[in-house]
Amino acid sequence: xxxxxxxxxxxxxxxxxxxxxxxxxxxxxxxxxxxxxxxxxxxxxxxxxxxxxxxxxxxxxxxxxxxxxxxxxxxxxxxxxxxxxxxxxxxxxxxxxxxxxxxxxxxxxxxxxx
Amino acid sequence: xxxxxxxxxxxxxxxxxxxxxxxxxxxxxxxxxxxxxxxxxxxxxxxxxxxxxxxxxxxxxxxxxxxxxxxxxxxxxxxxxxxxxxxxxxxxxxxxxxxxxxxxxxxxxxxx
Numbered sequence: 450x451x452x453x454x455x456x457x458x459x460x461x462x463x464x465x466x467x468x469x470x471x472x473x474x475x476x477x478x479x480x481x482x483x484x485x486x487x488x489x490x491x492x493x494x495x496x497x498x499x500x501x502x503x504x505x506x507x508x509x510x511x512x513x514x515x516x517x518x519x520x521x522x523x524x525x526x527x528x529x530x531x532x533x534x535x536x537x538x539x540x541x542x543x544x545x546x547x548x549x550x551x552x553x554x555x556x557x558x559x560x561x562x563x
Numbered sequence: 564x565x566x567x568x569x570x571x572x573x574x575x576x577x578x579x580x581x582x583x584x585x586x587x588x589x590x591x592x593x594x595x596x597x598x599x600x601x602x603x604x605x606x607x608x609x610x611x612x613x614x615x616x617x618x619x620x621x622x623x624x625x626x627x628x629x630x631x632x633x634x635x636x637x638x639x640x641x642x643x644x645x646x647x648x649x650x651x652x653x654x655x656x657x658x659x660x661x662x663x664x665x666x667x668x669x670x671x672x673x674x675x
Contacts, residue, residue, distance in 0.1 A: 482661060490566075491650065491668060492607065497661035505661055540606055548661040550595055550654060554606040 451476065453543050453555035454523075454524045463530045470526040470558045471554065474543030480504075481524045482542040482552055483516060492528045492540060498524055566590060567666035568652050575672045580641045584669045586634040586651030593664075596627055596655035598636050600647045601668065607650055610636075641673045 454473040462468050474481050478502050484492040497505040498518035509516065513531075518524040528535055538559050542552035569586045576582050588596070599607040611618065613625040613634055624637040634651055648668040655662035 480661070482663075484663075484665075489667075491665040492663075494655075494662040494664070506664065538604075542663075544661075550612075551609065552663060554607050554608070559604075 452475075453541055453553050455541050455555035455558050458556060458559060459559050459561070461563060463563050464532055465530050466559055468528040468531050468562075469534070470528075470539050470541075470560070471523040472526070472541030472543075472555060473523040475545075475553055478543035478545050478553075480544045480547055480549055481518050482544070483524075483526050484540045484542065486538045486540065486557075488537070495526070496560075497548075506549075528560075531560075533562050536560055536562045564665075566664045567651050567653050569649075569666035569669045571669060572673060573670040573672055575674060576641055578641055578643060579675055580673075581637065581639045582671060583642055584636045584651070584671075585639075585650055586636075586666055588632050588634065588651075588653045588664075590653065590656060590664075591629075591632060592656040593653040595654060596634050597648040597654075597663075598623075598625055598634075599652055599665075601650055602647050607665075610649070616643040638671075641671075642671050643675065646671055646673045 483495040486492045494508040496516045513529045538557045540557045541555045596613040598610040601607045613627045617626045622639045626635045650668045651666040653664045
């Protein structure tokens, strides 16, 4: 069974560009969570999505960030007009159950904003 | 006050040593707790869940004290491969149950 897949693994953007991060959950999982890990910091929850629904976006910055999990295809975390402070590792996790206790993490996307 | 606090370490121990990590959490409504392990530049991986009754998995023992809002992890007979950052995690409550709250981690380095 394939685990959680994320791509790209590394992404370099210049300030002002857009970043799109993709996450494919484990087979059979319909609950996806995005976390951000700034350098030397712990992981911070951003958003929890179920297919076609945002369940909890309490950790999402108010501007420039959006997330979706369409009926078909991967979940997308989109960052518009990136700034240097967006440089971080972005991890996606998935679970079988809603509000899953057991969340399986993908390898992450490392975003570098120049 | 941070929601989940850990001593960042590093803990430098010889092989075979016993090492203990502690963690405190601020939200008394949190119901579930975990220890994750994160290797350098890798994703977190679930090590074990933490229960009030205490639970053991091989060389690892986890304990939860709800009254003190305190979580511990004990590693016996440390191996070189145990070198990693150990993350204390609390699950959110209410509408935030899907939200795992991570501590910043405690770094362990096991030396030969």
